Amino acid sequence: MTALLEVRELSVAYGHIPVIHNLSLLVAQGGITTLLGANGAGKTTLLRAICNMKVRNSGAILFEGRRIETWATEDIVRLGIGHVPDGRGTFVHLTVEENLILGAHTRRDRTAVAQDFERAYTYFPRLKERARQQAGTLSGGEQQMLAIARALMLRPKLLLLDEPSFGLAPLIVQEIFRILRRINEEENVSLLLVEQNASLALALATHVYLLETGRVVMDGPASIVSDNAAVRRAYLGY
Amino acid sequence: MEAFLHQFLSGLANGGIYASIGLALVMIYQATHHINFAQGEQGMFSAYIALILIQAGVPYWAAFLLALTFGFVSGVAIERIIIRPFEQAPVLSVVVVFLGLLFIINSLAGWLFTYNVQAFPSPFPAGLGGRYLSAHEIGMVGVTLLMLLVIYLFFRFTPLGLAMRAAAQNPDASRLVGIRVGWMLALGWGLAGAVGAIAAIMAAPIVYIEPNMMGGILLYGFAAALLGGINNPWGAAAGGLIVGVIENLAGAYVVGTELKLSVALVIIIVVLVTRPAGLFGYTTMTRV
Numbered sequence: 442m443t444a445l446l447e448v449r450e451l452s453v454a455y456g457h458i459p460v461i462h463n464l465s466l467l468v469a470q471g472g473i474t475t476l477l478g479a480n481g482a483g484k485t486t487l488l489r490a491i492c493n494m495k496v497r498n499s500g501a502i503l504f505e506g507r508r509i510e511t512w513a514t515e516d517i518v519r520l521g522i523g524h525v526p527d528g529r530g531t532f533v534h535l536t537v538e539e540n541l542i543l544g545a546h547t548r549r550d551r552t553a554v555a556q557d558f559e560r561a562y563t564y565f566p567r568l569k570e571r572a573r574q575q576a577g578t579l580s581g582g583e584q585q586m587l588a589i590a591r592a593l594m595l596r597p598k599l600l601l602l603d604e605p606s607f608g609l610a611p612l613i614v615q616e617i618f619r620i621l622r623r624i625n626e627e628e629n630v631s632l633l634l635v636e637q638n639a640s641l642a643l644a645l646a647t648h649v650y651l652l653e654t655g656r657v658v659m660d661g662p663a664s665i666v667s668d669n670a671a672v673r674r675a676y677l678g679y
Numbered sequence: 680m681e682a683f684l685h686q687f688l689s690g691l692a693n694g695g696i697y698a699s700i701g702l703a704l705v706m707i708y709q710a711t712h713h714i715n716f717a718q719g720e721q722g723m724f725s726a727y728i729a730l731i732l733i734q735a736g737v738p739y740w741a742a743f744l745l746a747l748t749f750g751f752v753s754g755v756a757i758e759r760i761i762i763r764p765f766e767q768a769p770v771l772s773v774v775v776v777f778l779g780l781l782f783i784i785n786s787l788a789g790w791l792f793t794y795n796v797q798a799f800p801s802p803f804p805a806g807l808g809g810r811y812l813s814a815h816e817i818g819m820v821g822v823t824l825l826m827l828l829v830i831y832l833f834f835r836f837t838p839l840g841l842a843m844r845a846a847a848q849n850p851d852a853s854r855l856v857g858i859r860v861g862w863m864l865a866l867g868w869g870l871a872g873a874v875g876a877i878a879a880i881m882a883a884p885i886v887y888i889e890p891n892m893m894g895g896i897l898l899y900g901f902a903a904a905l906l907g908g909i910n911n912p913w914g915a916a917a918g919g920l921i922v923g924v925i926e927n928l929a930g931a932y933v934v935g936t937e938l939k940l941s942v943a944l945v946i947i948i949v950v951l952v953t954r955p956a957g958l959f960g961y962t963t964m965t966r967v
Contacts, residue, residue, distance in 0.1 A: 494851065514854040523855075530852035532845050542838065543845050547857035591856065 444503075445470045445599055445631050446491070446522075451500035451510075453483070453490045453655075460486045461655040463500070468599065468633050473625055475634040475642040475663070477676055478652030484635040485527055487652075488601045491633075492517050492524050504599070519547050523592030523630075527603040529584050531591070533577030537568050540576050540587055544594030554594070561590040564620050582613035589617070593624065600624070602634045606641060614638070618645055639676035643667040651676075685811045686931045687924055692816035693885075693899075694923020695823030699878035700893075700900025701907065701915035702830070703871035708909055710847040710867045711762075713773050714901070717780035719893030721757070721872050722879030724784055725750040726888055727792050729880050730799060739802040746880060747873045754872020758865040788890040799883035819881045826877055827916055830870070834912075843867060895940050899926065902943040905950045908960020917959065922946060 446468040453461040461483045468474045476484045490498050492514050502510040509517050518524070532540050541561060545554045562569040565586040571579060576587055585605055592600055605621070606614040618641060624630050636642035643649065646663040651672065659666065666672055700718060707715045729746035733739060761780065765773050803818030812820075834840035846853045846863035853860050878900075879893060886892050899922055907918025922943065930939040950957060 492855065494854070515857045515859050518855055518857040526852070526855065530849065530855060532849055532852060534848055535841075535845065539841055539845075542841060543853075543856050543858070546838070546842055595856065 443470050444468065445505065446633065447501075447503040448487070448491070449501040449503070451487075451490060451498055451502065453486050453496050453498040455486075455496060459655070460496075461490065461498075464652075464655065464657055466650050466657060466660070468631055469648060471625075471629055471631055472647040473622075473632040473634060473645055474648045474650070475636055475646035476650050476652055477636060477639050477642060480637075481654070482652040483655040484652055485603055486655075488524065488526075488603050488633070488635060491601060492522065518595065521595065521598035522601065523595045523597030523599070524601045525585075525588045525592050525603060525605065527607065529588040531576045531579075531584050531587050533575065535576060536573050537576055537579070537587055538572045540591050541568075541594050544591035547595065553596075557594055557596065561593055564593075564624070565590050582609050582617070585609060585613075585617060586620075589620070589624075593628070593630075597630055599631045599633065602632060604635055604637060606636065606638045614641065621645065643677075681811075682931075683928075686927045688811045689816055690924035690927030691920055692812060692820050692923070693927065694903075694920035695820050696878050696882045696896060696919070697899040697903040697922050698916040698919025699823055699826065699874050699881075700896055701903030701919045702827070702912055703874040703878070704900055704904045705907075705909060705912045705915040706867050706871045706874070708904070709912070710843075710864050713770075713777065715871070716774075716777040716897070717757075717784055718871065718875050719879070719897035719900070720781050720784035720788070720890075721750065721753065722875030722877075723888075723890060723893045724753070724788055725872070725876030726799070726879040726883045726892075727788055729876075730797070730883075730888060731792075733800060739800065743802070743880060747876050750872040750874075750876030751869040752872075754875075755865045755869040757872075758868035762868070763861070785890050792890070794890055796887045796889045799880075799888045801884040815884050822877065822881055826874065830874070831913075839866075895943075898940065898943045898947075899923075902946040902950075904957075905947055906957055908957030910961065911957070911959045914957055914959030918957065 444467040448464060448466045451461060451464045452459065464487065476487065478484050486496060490496050491502055493510065493512060494514055498510060501508055504520055504522065509520065532543065541558060545557065548554055567583055568587055568590055571583065576584065579587060605617055621632060622645060625632055634642060634646065643663050649660060649663045649666040650657050651659040703718050704714060707713065725746045728749045729742045732742035732745055761776065765776055801815040803814040805814050807817050808814035809817065834844060842858050843863045843866060846858055846860045850860045882896055883892065900919065903919035903922045904915040906922060907914030907916065925946065926939055926942050929942045930936050934942065
């Protein structure tokens with residue numbers, strides 16, 4: 442498998458406070474890569490750095506072999522990187538439908554966009570029922586679904602997901618992870634997933650990176666990492 | 680009764696002007712959380728452009744459209760060149776920039792066009808006038824209503840309007856769907872500039888044209904925006920009409936014409952004290 446996204450020796454700081462040190466990682470084409478780590482390990486910061494959002498960084502970020510670390514966020518997005526941020530970042534005063542229209546903001550192929558609307562509603566039938574509702578009136582799970590559906594409207598090659606399970610009921614989380622797997626398999630969208638729920642993420646992922654205080658401490662195929670005794674103790678609790 | 684109706688309707692007509700200025704203020708406030716104190720002066724300058732074109736023999740409506748275009752382009756230019764560098768600046772710095780802009784445009788107009796008070800033509804035929812309103816007042820109501828309708832349709836039904844609303848609401852999320860937020864801001868400034876130009880051109884035949892013509896109107900527009908709700912454009916438009924009526928009735932029956940302008944100040948203070956979100960605004964909670 443070739444690398445879709447490559448991060449090389451990346452250091453990131455908020456103002457003068459360093460958060461990520463000399464971090465390198467690869468996201469394989471077609472795979473599901475997950476970042477595990479405790480609060481403050483730099484997972485969210487890494488996703489923000491990939492999209493060049495309000496962080497200062499040094500090092501290189503390559504997408505399909507092209508260096509993008511100095512690009513503006515809106516141009517990085519246009520390459521096909523969908524970002525589902527923490528806190529979901531939906532437009533709460535706009536309707537579900539308007540949120541999805543905005544997801545396709547960069548696209549001009551109208552017929553394909555219309556098909557993608559149907560596709561988004563097939564993955565998330567509940568959004569169709571609520572199409573005319575203000576996004577702010579949705580439940581937490583529905584808002585997470587909307588955030589993912591909106592990112593899909595971009596027809597992304599890579600989807601960055603920041604803790605999609607955060608604050609949601611276990612049944613909803615399972616449903617969302619099932620859909621993420623389908624999106625990965627059926628749409629050939631590669632995923633870079635940040636999670637605190639380690640067992641869930643390990644079950645889904647093909648490749649795992651463990652982050653501690655801004656450094657990669659271990660990485661490998663999900664099956665091997667989840668067999669590691671130290672990992673089991675620290676992240677899985679058995 | 681007759682006199683009352685006349686005062687009421689002509690209040691509505693003036694209110695259309697305040698509504699336009701209020702709307703322009705809100706459009707910029709929503710996107711940037713700043714009040715553009717130079718909004719009135721930008722409109723005044725555009726009205727001068729219209730006057731010069733008309734005096735040079737350009738037909739009224741052509742001059743009107745050209746002045747509107749000038750209002751739009753200069754609005755975009757002001758945002759890109761002057762306001763943009765202060766994006767991250769503290770609020771007070773930005774306020775000073777806006778005030779500076781007000782005085783610069785005002786003095787520039789005085790220097791270029793003199794401070795003499797001049798008449799400004801009205802395009803509406805005298806036959807349009809009715810029992811309660813003059814021809815210009817009726818035409819003015821028509822133009823402002825049409826403008827509000829066009830703006831509403833633009834924001835409600837076009838992809839660009841939607842993107843502009845999104846950029847004002849949530850700039851970070853907008854960037855993540857690929858919206859060029861900076862340009863949306865500039866476009867908002869352009870639209871506000873065009874709306875302000877219409878307001879000034881419509882007001883000019885009544886208040887006459889001179890560099891300070893928009894001073895009082897900006898104050899009323901600000902009262903309109905606050906009364907309607909500084910974060911609700913349609914509230915600001917409704918607020919403008921209400922302020923226009925209150926101003927006229929109070930001027931005729933309560934405080935007299937000399938104290939009319941203080942009515943705007945009283946409205947501003949009453950709204951800020953009793954209902955800071957305005958009649959149709961909403962309060963935004965900020966989690967800290």
